[in-house]
Structure formats: C-alpha cells, structure tokens
Amino acid sequence: MEELRLDAELAARLRRATRAVALAGAGVSKESGLGTFRGAGGLWEDRRPEELATPEAFYRTPGKVWRWYAARYATAAAAAPNSAHHALARWESLFPSFLLVTQNVDDLHQRAGSRRLVALHGTLAEAVCDTCGRRRPMGEAVAASPAEPPACGVPGGGTGCRGRFRPAVVWFGENLPAAALETASRAAAACDLLLVAGTSALVYPAAGLIETALRAGACVVEINPEPTPFSRFAHLRLAAPAGAALPALTEAIASCRSMTG
Numbered sequence: 001m002e003e004l005r006l007d008a009e010l011a012a013r014l015r016r017a018t019r020a021v022a023l024a025g026a027g028v029s030k031e032s033g034l035g036t037f038r039g040a041g042g043l044w045e046d047r048r049p050e051e052l053a054t055p056e057a058f059y060r061t062p063g064k065v066w067r068w069y070a071a072r073y074a075t076a077a078a079a080a081p082n083s084a085h086h087a088l089a090r091w092e093s094l095f096p097s098f099l100l101v102t103q104n105v106d107d108l109h110q111r112a113g114s115r116r117l118v119a120l121h122g123t124l125a126e127a128v129c130d131t132c133g134r135r136r137p138m139g140e141a142v143a144a145s146p147a148e149p150p151a152c153g154v155p156g157g158g159t160g161c162r163g164r165f166r167p168a169v170v171w172f173g174e175n176l177p178a179a180a181l182e183t184a185s186r187a188a189a190a191c192d193l194l195l196v197a198g199t200s201a202l203v204y205p206a207a208g209l210i211e212t213a214l215r216a217g218a219c220v221v222e223i224n225p226e227p228t229p230f231s232r233f234a235h236l237r238l239a240a241p242a243g244a245a246l247p248a249l250t251e252a253i254a255s256c257r258s259m260t261g
C-alpha cells in the first residue's frame with residue numbers, strides 16, 4: 001500500500017488517542033499462510049473441521065480430533081508472523097494504553113512481540129487437561145503422544161489425575177474464557193481508538209466490543225478487504241488485506257503522533 005494520507009480531523013484524533021484497542025481476526029494471519037485448515041475438498045479424514053471443533057467430537061473420536069489439532073499446531077508452528085503482526089506489536093509503544101484482542105488461536109502475535117493481548121478463542125500452542133486444567137506446551141504433548149490425547153496422570157502413579165489433554169482452544173458450544181472477555185469488554189468501554197482488522201466481526205463477542213467502543217465515542221478504524229456491517233460507522237476504512245494496510249496505517253499514526261503541538 002502507498003503511503004497513507006490522513007485528513008486533518010482524523011489525524012488529530014489519532015494524535016490525541018491514549019487508550020487504543022485492536023480487534024484482530026483470521027485475516028491478520030491469512031498472509032502467513034494460515035487459513036481455514038480445510039485442506040483439499042474441505043475434509044480432513046472424511047470429517048469437516050466444524051465437526052471436529054466440538055467437545056462432543058473429542059469425546060466420541062478423541063484420536064481424530066487430537067491428530068487434527070496436532071496438524072494445525074504443526075502448520076502454525078511452521079508459519080512466520082507477517083507485516084500485520086509486526087505492525088500490531090508496534091502499537092504497544094505508540095499509545096500509553098493498548099490492548100490487542102485476538103480471535104486467532106495461533107501464536108503469531110506473541111512471536112511478533114505483542115505482550116499486551118487477550119486471546120478470546122484460546123491458543124493452539126498449549127494443551128490443557130480436561131479434568132484438572134493443568135497446561136503444557138502443545139508441541140511437547142504431541143511429541144509424547146502423536147496419535148491419541150495424552151493422559152494427564154503421572155505414569156505409574158495410580159493416584160494421579162485421570163484426565164487427558166486437549167488443545168487449549170475454545171470449541172463450538174463452549175464459553176469464551178471469562179477473564180479474557182472481561183478484560184476485552186472493559187478495554188473497549190474505555191478506549192478512544194478501536195482498530196478492527198481482518199475480522200468480519202459478525203459474531204459475539206466481536207460485534208459487541210465494536211458497539212461498546214462506538215458508544216464510548218471511540219474513533220473506529222477498519223481494515224478489511226470486504227465491507228462489514230460496521231463499515232458505515234468506521235471513521236476510516238481501508239479496503240485492503242491487513243498485511244498491506246496495517247503497516248501503512250501504523251506508519252501514518254507513528255508520524256502524526258511524533259509531531260509536536
């Protein structure tokens with residue numbers, strides 16, 4: 001994307017902003033090669049991904065669900081953060097207060113340097129015991145047990161936890177992590193700048209966070225190739241992929257905030 005020119009009023013709002021929130025979705029990781037994980041024909045071992053990302057599928061066919069997440073984890077681990085992830089990591093130093101709220105389960109934000117973030121849908125990078133909640137790195141859990149979800153209890157212990165590890169992501173039909181949701185809602189209610197990038201924000205809670213920020217009077221910037229229901233409320237809309245638009249926007253914000261007066 002060419003250098004981004006901001007009109008004077010918008011530049012003034014971006015210069016004054018002190019509490020920014022960014023809401024990121026799948027579009028941010030798309031240019032790292034992480035898509036819908038549907039593969040050829042949209043099937044994986046004759047199942048659709050939507051049928052694998054549920055607690056019921058895990059209890060019915062634990063090995064199949066475990067292997068699918070092991071494959072997704074391997075794909076994400078082999079991917080690299082793109083220019084959109086790197087640009088978002090810069091936002092932490094651009095504003096006195098910043099929170100990144102991501103719907104992505106890969107850890108590309110963290111690998112690009114983001115530290116102030118909440119992952120609404122959990123993470124592929126960890127496995128969690130379905131009984132006691134103990135966590136361990138997904139890579140380690142997959143290496144220990146590639147085909148079936150590993151048991152939690154200490155081997156030979158007898159009194160150990162009888163649970164087994166599952167990916168630490170939020171499945172269809174499960175609640176979002178309450179603490180992450182609370183943190184995101186509070187930040188949206190107090191923000192004066194909201195960036196929406198790479199998500200159509202059609203579903204709860206993303207749509208609710210945008211409404212909250214708009215009610216709070218925040219300046220809203222949207223980056224999405226396609227229009228969304230919130231596009232008409234955006235103070236600035238960039239109809240482009242995040243990998244191109246986010247670095248240009250970040251550069252424009254950095255330069256207008258470095259101006260004095």
Ligand SMILES: [Zn+2]
Nearest residue numbers: 129132152161
């Ligand atoms: Zn356990």
